[in-house]
Amino acid sequence: MKKTIVLFGMLVLLIALVFPVSQALGTSNAPEVESYIVKLKDTAPDSVRLFSFDTSNIISEDHNFYIAESEEQLDELISSGLVEYYEPNYKASLMGEVNDPYFSQQWNLMDIGAHEAWNYGAFGAGVRVAIIDSGINAGHEDFAESTIAQGANVLDDTNDVADLNGHGTFVSGVIAAQRNNGKGIAGITDMVELIPIKCFVGKDTEIKYVIKGIFTAVDDFDCDVINLSLGIREDLSSFREAVEYANSKGVIIVSSVGNGGEDKKFYPAAYDAVIGVGAVDKNGDICSFSQFNDTVFVTAPGASMYSLGISRSDSYMTGSGTSFATPHVAAMAIMAKGYDKSLNSDSFKQLLIDSAEDRGIPGYDVFYGNGYIDVNRFMECLTGRPVLTFDGRNATANVSAGSSVTVDMSTWFTGQDLIYSLYTNTAKGEVQISVQN
Numbered sequence: 376m377k378k379t380i381v382l383f384g385m386l387v388l389l390i391a392l393v394f395p396v397s398q399a400l401g402t403s404n405a406p407e408v409e410s411y412i413v414k415l416k417d418t419a420p421d422s423v424r425l426f427s428f429d430t431s432n433i434i435s436e437d438h439n440f441y442i443a444e445s446e447e448q449l450d451e452l453i454s455s456g457l458v459e460y461y462e463p464n465y466k467a468s469l470m471g472e473v474n475d476p477y478f479s480q481q482w483n484l485m486d487i488g489a490h491e492a493w494n495y496g497a498f499g500a501g502v503r504v505a506i507i508d509s510g511i512n513a514g515h516e517d518f519a520e521s522t523i524a525q526g527a528n529v530l531d532d533t534n535d536v537a538d539l540n541g542h543g544t545f546v547s548g549v550i551a552a553q554r555n556n557g558k559g560i561a562g563i564t565d566m567v568e569l570i571p572i573k574c575f576v577g578k579d580t581e582i583k584y585v586i587k588g589i590f591t592a593v594d595d596f597d598c599d600v601i602n603l604s605l606g607i608r609e610d611l612s613s614f615r616e617a618v619e620y621a622n623s624k625g626v627i628i629v630s631s632v633g634n635g636g637e638d639k640k641f642y643p644a645a646y647d648a649v650i651g652v653g654a655v656d657k658n659g660d661i662c663s664f665s666q667f668n669d670t671v672f673v674t675a676p677g678a679s680m681y682s683l684g685i686s687r688s689d690s691y692m693t694g695s696g697t698s699f700a701t702p703h704v705a706a707m708a709i710m711a712k713g714y715d716k717s718l719n720s721d722s723f724k725q726l727l728i729d730s731a732e733d734r735g736i737p738g739y740d741v742f743y744g745n746g747y748i749d750v751n752r753f754m755e756c757l758t759g760r761p762v763l764t765f766d767g768r769n770a771t772a773n774v775s776a777g778s779s780v781t782v783d784m785s786t787w788f789t790g791q792d793l794i795y796s797l798y799t800n801t802a803k804g805e806v807q808i809s810v811q812n
Contacts, residue, residue: 410464411443411446411461411462412434412462413441413458414439414440414613414616415459417459435590435594440583465608466582466607467579467607468579469540469698470605470631470696471696471698481560481561481681484561484563486657487703492750495710498566499706500567502599503597504570505591505592506550507572508546508572509539509542510544510571511569513536517560518551520556522567522568522569524570527572527591527596528573529574530584536573538573540578543573544682545683546699549699551564553565558689559689560682567706567713570598575605582613599709600629601629602629603649604702606632606643614642618646619648627712627718628648629708631696631697631698635664637666644671653667654675654696655677655678659747661743666697671741672727673746676703677699680693704748707723707750710753727753729756730755731744
């Protein structure tokens with residue numbers, strides 16, 4: 376196996392790390408741990424020592440994150456004086472379950488106004504989104520015209536991102552399944568470039584792979600948006616550091632808040648740099664499984680969702696979970712980045728606050744967060760202009776004094792002349808129409 380040799384130093388006296396390993400691992404109620412995430416110091420101590428790490432034990436050389444596979448290996452690293460900090464390599468879990476095949480309308484898109492927002496033409500062209508998940512069924516018929524990068528499998532350091540679970544394909548379908556192709560479902564931003572980063576095979580994975588996936592998304596693929604439909608109950612410095620690094624690079628990170636139907640927090644949704652998403656059902660009610668606490672920033676559809684499956688190239692599935700609410704907000708981040716690449720997480724959060732529909736207790740609450748997403752209103756806030764919506768016969772728009780609305784009608788009619796007229800019962804003064812073929 377290929378080895379990476381790391382040259383470090385060794386302190387003669389250890390002052391900062393005098394506590395025993397067993398003390399640092401927490402109480403007996405903590406989850407069972409088999410390995411440890413180790414952050415090594417940037418500067419080498421005075422005396423030189425060599426350590427050899429298998430490639431499988433490297434999370435990120437650039438960011439000094441490694442894995443100690445045993446307490447003995449951890450003790451050896453600690454005794455060298457190389458360690459800045461270490462913590463358990465806990466398990467992270469996906470936040471949604473895919474079940475029976477189902478073909479039906481997508482109530483979610485109508486409910487959040489995505490079909491109206493499409494009139495802005497914000498389909499994600501030129502934007503890259505990392506789906507850090509279980510991989511992707513790239514051969515699905517509803518991805519036939521999609522842009523899908525080779526991606527990365529951080530489990531074994533290959534490019535094999537085949538989805539054996541279905542979760543990653545489901546999430547990716549909500550974001551980028553092709554529209555208007557006469558097949559399956561419609562994704563919200565089907566011109567985005569999908570970057571599948573595989574770090575799950577089953578429902579759980581070691582958190583080191585998620586951390587490695589974040590660094591990979593930023594450093595290797597220069598992603599604009601990261602979707603993390605997953606969570607962990609423990610607050611780890613290494614996980615926080617990876618998230619904050621991505622945020623510092625202008626990446627918008629969206630995550631599910633969890634499926635326990637309780638007030639306990641999950642990470643990364645609990646980090647300030649991350650937009651936490653709760654789930655709402657088709658009746659407008661908070662899903663019984665959706666966490667309720669101050670990590671909920673906004674809510675989105677998350678019950679009886681329809682997306683792509685993995686059993687065949689034409690399989691479709693139904694699923695529920697905050698995992699599947701999350702890609703709705705990730706798609707909005709893609710729209711925002713497509714409009715203005717300089718938009719960061721803070722700007723995006725403010726747009727969400729300004730555009731969300733307030734539900735539940737007036738103002739912020741721990742169930743709906745800042746409200747239920749409204750994609751059409753979001754695009755109005757983002758662009759500063761209203762959009763014309765078309766129902767097949769009539770088109771309407773709310774236009775304030777001195778403003779304008781631009782309409783692309785190229786897809787409305789095929790092979791026939793367009794006869795149009797303007798009617799308003801509110802406008803005063805001059806109303807003008809400018810037509811360009």
